[in-house]
Amino acid sequence: MGKKRARELGLPFPGETGRYNAITDVPGVEVGYTTLVQGEGPVKIGSGPIRTGVTAILPRGRQAKMQPIWAGFYALNGNGEMTGVHWINDAGYFVSPICITNTHSVGIAHHAVTGWMIQQYREQFSDGHFWAMPVVAETYDGSLNDINGRHIREEHVLSAIEAAKSGPVAEGNVGGGTGMICYEFKGGTGTSSRVVNIDGETYHVGALIQANHGLREWLTVLGVPVGKHLTENTLYTNERGSIIVVIGTDLPLLPHQLRRVAKRAAIGIGRGGTPGGNSSGDIFLAFSVANPMDIPQESSKKLAMEYLNDEVFDPIYEAACQAVDESVVNAMLAAETMSLVKPYGEKVHAIDHEKLLEVMRMYNRI
Template structure:
């Protein structure tokens, strides 16, 4: 896929200082990979297509040779969705797997394939110890644009996304798990952004990746401007029926309870573009830190030591999260391409028109 423009490329002046790539991959060690499937046109025929779906894989510690805990916290603003592994993250404070994002009816396959990858990748650890794999898999619904009931995601698609994970600049819009997603009744999908946070003179990063599939047009707000009230063409929903998954990564050392608080701030981030957290939306968030690297707990001694940030230093970190989430959502829409609906057939999820958007922004001196 050729590079698509992003919010800053068209002149939207989001606050905060982004990292080099303005992506979750600005967090050192984090890699992201995609599998994107776009096949067929026309009305949906279950099991045959059209297919517009995929998998996004986030590897918080890249492809290290041994499993290490990734400290984490979760928050569900509205629970009409799924993220596996949350119970253990909430109790244990960590996870060990890649994070995979896909469509609602492919969570099981993604979980199965990610487990297989973990067992093969960390064969020695699994063979020598009684370890368990509990992957983090999350979803949003792409049934308006994809034959979701055909369950076209297979094991090889999940493994391909994991194996293709890389650092650096990553694609947005109609890619990976975000391929068939709709946001504020425009074409949505995958978006990312990051911020630099300075603590004690040392630079750290907060990075975000979203799978944006939520909201109705009237709610849409960009940098405080009620864009949705002006761009009223091509509406396709009578009420919200999507979701958003937000993944927040950082290299700032935090304890799990602090990461849970960080995950909560994603709610403020998605609210900046207008969402009230609708009833039919699964607004589910996870925050992780790549700091405090250590062996798996089963192999450690009774007492452990972790470094963590003073709670009194969190305000600029919270601000970085809110800014990055907001920009990630808009990046997803700016990068997306128009796609035909499969149900009901005959309509399209139009990409947001950059020129019309900027015209509205100028009316409000933005």
């Protein structure tokens, strides 16, 4: 049985969640992981310890043909990487799975996703001049993992993609989040969702984050300065990490509208206390599974899309902010203590649930 999530602990995060309180509440979205944990002790390049992995998000599952997945991109602070975003900024869509891993494994993940796409969409690639432009993002896990040993292999990326499924999503020390640190507590993968009602119809906004950012003194939970109270076992004087945020929805939105939704991830992570440190790659992608259609090379000259009036966006922005904020807390609550491989201390500790609740009670938040 896993650790309790934020709402299970009684933390009063606002908003109505979907069934799983996860990005998989968005119809069609699937998430899979490969998690690699091996060895202890000081780092020896090429030998370990290994604490890393790959997270795969399939926005429309294993569809038989490449179709545009409408998207918008925003970087609050660009000290990081997400491939494929030049085309997203120009064309407003991507056609690949999204993979998240560590900083030095972006290349092999890109290579593996390209191979998967060629096999999955074999007819399109063999019959036409199609190309793969995968979306692969990263955060740095070198405090906990032999990152320079580059232990992620092609088969690990493919395994994460093949493991992708709908339903509940594991959090904490899993997938690309395995070796991550958040507000100097053990960080990792987190997720949450919100239900949005527009003109009598129900939609979902879900977030999945890889949290590797923030200094302890910044940490804020539901407006409470938790980091000012939980001061034991700190690690850094300067921020050393990043955060990747992926927001998915079934709302029918145009690419420029999705870019505006992606921007709201900055407000979501800001509620947790981070100002977006200099060393942090705060990189955000929002996509919609609505408006499925053939890729342009196989489409007619005149196309049409359904989209929402900008005047109804306030609850959508609110949902995105809330889901991102709660995802970060869920990532920390699910994480497990892990030994360090770099000399900042012996371990990075998971946040203590009871001590967190004590602080929240001091401020009458629960």
